[in-house]
Every structure is written in C-alpha cells, then in structure tokens.
Amino acid sequence: MIPQVRPDTIFALSSGHGRAGIAVVRLSGPLAGQALIDLTGSIPPARHAALRMLRGADGSVIDEAMVLFFAEPNSVTGEDVAELHVHGSTAVVERLFGELGIKPGFRFAEAGEFTHRAFANRKLDLVEVEGLVDLLSATGEAQRKLAMRQFLGEASEVYNAWRLAVISALSLFEASIDFSDEDDVAVKAQNAAWPRIRNLVSELEAALVQSEKFGAIRSGLRVVIAGAPNVGKSSLLNILAGREAAIVSPVAGTTRDVVESHLQMAGLPIVLADTAGLRDASGDAIEDEGMARAKAAAGSADILIWVVAPDVSSQVGPPRAPDLIVENKADLELIRNRNESAIAVSTRTGVGIDDLYRALQKLAEQKTSGAEQAVVVRQRHILAVRKSIRLLNNCLAQPQRAMELTTEDLRQTARVLSSITGHVDVEDLLGNIFSEFCIGK
Ligand SMILES: Nc1nc2c(ncn2[C@@H]2O[C@H](COP(=O)(O)OP(=O)(O)O)[C@@H](O)[C@H]2O)c(=O)[nH]1
Numbered sequence: 001m002i003p004q005v006r007p008d009t010i011f012a013l014s015s016g017h018g019r020a021g022i023a024v025v026r027l028s029g030p031l032a033g034q035a036l037i038d039l040t041g042s043i044p045p046a047r048h049a050a051l052r053m054l055r056g057a058d059g060s061v062i063d064e065a066m067v068l069f070f071a072e073p074n075s076v077t078g079e080d081v082a083e084l085h086v087h088g089s090t091a092v093v094e095r096l097f098g099e100l101g102i103k104p105g106f107r108f109a110e111a112g113e114f115t116h117r118a119f120a121n122r123k124l125d126l127v128e129v130e131g132l133v134d135l136l137s138a139t140g141e142a143q144r145k146l147a148m149r150q151f152l153g154e155a156s157e158v159y160n161a162w163r164l165a166v167i168s169a170l171s172l173f174e175a176s177i178d179f180s181d182e183d184d185v186a187v188k189a190q191n192a193a194w195p196r197i198r199n200l201v202s203e204l205e206a207a208l209v210q211s212e213k214f215g216a217i218r219s220g221l222r223v224v225i226a227g228a229p230n231v232g233k234s235s236l237l238n239i240l241a242g243r244e245a246a247i248v249s250p251v252a253g254t255t256r257d258v259v260e261s262h263l264q265m266a267g268l269p270i271v272l273a274d275t276a277g278l279r280d281a282s283g284d285a286i287e288d289e290g291m292a293r294a295k296a297a298a299g300s301a302d303i304l305i306w307v308v309a310p311d312v313s314s315q316v317g318p319p320r321a322p323d324l325i326v327e328n329k330a331d332l333e334l335i336r337n338r339n340e341s342a343i344a345v346s347t348r349t350g351v352g353i354d355d356l357y358r359a360l361q362k363l364a365e366q367k368t369s370g371a372e373q374a375v376v377v378r379q380r381h382i383l384a385v386r387k388s389i390r391l392l393n394n395c396l397a398q399p400q401r402a403m404e405l406t407t408e409d410l411r412q413t414a415r416v417l418s419s420i421t422g423h424v425d426v427e428d429l430l431g432n433i434f435s436e437f438c439i440g441k
C-alpha cells in the first residue's frame with residue numbers, strides 16, 4: 001500500500017470580494033473541524049447552522065458568525081467542509097485569513113481547488129465541472145438553463161447512456177466470438193448488435209446538430225441589419241441597442257465597418273450588427289471593403305434584418321433571403337407599395353419599434369428553441385462525439401471483417417465517450433455487464 005498523503009486543509013473567500021452584508025469563508029480538508037474548534041470552541045452538529053463567536057488564538061473576538069459543518073463524504077468537495085458566514089468586511093476576512101494561514105496543515109486554496117477536490121472525490125464529473133464554470137459566468141436565462149443541465153448531471157446521463165449502448169453492442173459481439181462454434185447464437189447476437197450501433201450513430205449525429213444551436217446561446221445570436229445606404233440601419237441599431245453605438249448621418253456611406261452591440265433579448269444574448277449600406281460599386285476602396293464585410297456578415301447571420309425606406313430607391317437586393325424586412329421612415333408618409341410581410345417602423349418617432357422588437361424576440365426564440373436541451377456543448381465534447389461517430393461508422397462499413405476488429409473499435413468508442421465525463425472505467429463496466437451476460441456458460 002502506498003501511504004496516502006494527507007491533503008492540506010484549504011480555505012478561501014467563496015463569496016464576492018469587497019464590502020457586503022455577508023462574506024462566506026469556506027474551508028475543506030481534514031482539519032476543517034479542528035478550525036471550528038479553534039475558532040469557536042466546538043463543531044456544531046453537521047449541516048445545522050449555528051451562531052458562534054469567532055475568536056483568534058489570543059482569545060480576542062474576531063466576529064460573530066453563522067457557522068456550518070459538513071462531514072465527509074457528504075459535502076461539496078467530499079471532504080470535511082466548514083463554512084463561516086461572517087460580516088462582509090475586508091477587515092474581518094483578512095483577520096480570519098491571518099488566523100487560519102498560520103496554522104500548520106492549512107493554506108490558501110488555489111484557483112478551482114475546491115472544484116478539483118470535488119472531481120477527485122467523484123462529487124462532480126468533468127461535464128458537471130464545466131457546467132459549474134458556465135453557470136458562474138452565465139449572463140442570461142438561456143445560458144443559466146443550459147449550464148444547469150450540465151451541472152446537475154443531466155448531460156452526463158446522456159453520455160452515460162450512449163456509452164452503455166456501445167457496451168451493450170460490444171458485449172453482444174464478444175458473445176458472438178465466444179459462441180462462434182454455435183452458429184445461430186453468434187448470428188443472433190450480431191443481428192441484435194448492428195441496429196444498436198446504427199441507432200446510436202443517428203443519436204450522436206442529432207446531438208451534433210443541436211449543439212450548433214447552442215453556439216448561439218454561448219456566444220450570442222448574430223442579428224445583422226443590412227440594406228441600402230441611408231435607409232436608417234444605424235438609427236435602427238441605436239434604437240434597438242438603446243444607445244448611440246453607430247454614427248447616423250444623411251451622408252451615404254457613413255457606416256463603413258461592421259458595428260456590433262451586445263444586448264439581451266428574452267434571456268438570450270444577442271450580438272446586433274450594423275453594416276455598411278449596399279449599393280453598386282462606389283469606386284471608394286474603403287466603402288467597397290465595407291460592403292464586402294456587410295455581405296459576409298449578412299451571409300453568416302443567424303437573423304438577417306433587411307431595411308428599406310420610401311425615400312431611398314435601392315439598386316441592390318439582400319445578399320440572402322432576409323428573416324425580417326423592415327420599412328423604415330414610416331413617418332414620411334410617402335406613397336409606396338407596401339410590402340405585406342414587412343414591419344413598418346420609424347426610428348424617428350418610435351412607431352413600430354415594439355412590433356419589430358416582438359418579431360425579433362420570436363425569431364430569436366425559434367432559432368434557439370431546444371438549444372437548452374443541448375448535451376454536446378464544448379469543443380472537447382464535439383470532438384469526442386465526432387470521433388465516436390467515425391469509429392462506429394467504421395464498424396458499420398465493414399460488417400464482414402473479423403469481429404475482433406469491430407470489438408476493438410467499440411472498446412475505443414466507449415473509452416472516447418467516457419473521457420467526456422472523465423470518470424467511468426470502461427473495462428470495469430464491461431466486466432460487470434459481460435459477466436452477467438455469460439452467466440451459465
Ligand atoms: N424621416 C426619417 N428619417 C430617418 C429615420 N431613420 C433615419 N432617418 C434619417 O435617415 C438618414 C440616414 O440614417 P442612418 O441611420 O445613418 O442610415 P444608414 O445609412 O442606413 O445607416 C439620417 O439623416 C437619419 O436621420 C426615420 O425613421 N424617419
């Protein structure tokens with residue numbers, strides 16, 4: 001037996017920095033209980049809040065605090081954990097750190113160390129850790145929901161189910177090898193295995209499609225405003241963004257680069273982009289470059305808003321079918337052919353802006369609907385799922401090859417899938433399932 005090194009007891013401020021009503025100092029490690037004895041005289045019953053006087057080694061009062069104790073393994077890190085809810089002043093927290101820092105066996109936690117210990121003690125798997133990271137940085141409802149799904153282990157359950165599907169197919173092929181002298185048993189086992197692999201490939205592919213929608217939640221849905229010069233694109237950006245982000249002027253060709261503004265709409269992060277007006281080549285190299293950028297932005301937009309105005313006769317049409325057509329300058333009351341599907345607005349009077357906002361919100365929701373259910377959300381997951389699909393398709397493409405080659409590919413697929421959550425040992429699981437399968441042999 002290798003002797004286990006006793007980990008340090010770590011501590012850190014777990015709440016925000018600076019002046020606040022309450023600051024929470026958290027400790028994790030074998031001496032967390034000892035710290036409570038040193039500071040308050042006793043350890044309160046586990047998971048029960050207690051009001052205690054905190055005292056320094058010299059007996060002087062540091063603060064009155066609410067303290068909590070969680071005995072291992074029933075804590076966030078899996079170790080003994082203590083929480084000190086002190087008054088949220090820098091001075092109190094500093095004094096506490098001073099007291100704790102000089103005790104042998106204690107040290108300040110490194111970045112992410114509490115979570116790292118939680119992972120090491122199997123309180124969280126890798127996907128849950130990533131979910132926690134996303135949750136802590138979530139700025140809107142959609143991001144929060146998605147992060148919660150990862151953090152609460154719902155996404156991990158899906159990965160585990162996929163892994164089990166691979167293992168069940170694998171055990172069938174293993175059986176067909178073991179029973180290869182009994183022809184019909186071998187054939188039956190293989191016949192049962194192939195459809196499982198095909199189903200899994202479709203599930204993995206569907207998950208990748210869904211993950212593309214998720215990109216919009218993570219980095220923001222790209223809404224691009226395009227149209228001819230002077231129709232009021234920059235004015236529209238400003239009114240939607242609620243600030244003067246883009247320059248508005250009667251001079252055609254004022255906007256030359258893509259101007260972006262970030263906002264939240266229905267809990268979704270939106271990147272709203274204003275672009276250079278599109279017309280026939282201007283002869284001005286900078287404006288032409290601006291138009292090229294505008295076309296590229298419009299082409300890659302999640303939502304394209306095409307703006308027209310009655311006082312501007314447009315020479316060019318939208319670079320692709322727009323999601324919304326906006327007729328601006330409704331206040332001008334010029335006679336024109338109304339486009340039934342267009343939304344009439346005036347950035348000058350504010351008419352129609354609410355309608356546009358609602359239409360935009362509805363489109364944004366449509367474009368991201370179901371994205372909160374996404375499982376494959378990070379590049380790391382995407383690469384692993386793609387690799388799994390490749391391996392499985394490799395099996396499907398060669399049904400006649402030696403079974404040992406197929407089982408090797410499946411084993412590797414199971415390893416790739418379990419690397420996503422980072423916890424389960426494939427061979428262990430296979431041992432279990434296989435031993436069940438082979439009962440009576
Ligand atoms: N009458 C009227 N003029 C507008 C309206 N919106 C913008 N304009 C004017 O149209 C001109 C071009 O506006 P701008 O936002 O710079 O258009 P862009 O070139 O498409 O970005 C400016 O003189 C604006 O004041 C509107 O709703 N009504």
Ligand SMILES: [Mg+2]
Pocket residue numbers: 233234235246247248254255275276277
């Ligand atoms: Mg402009």
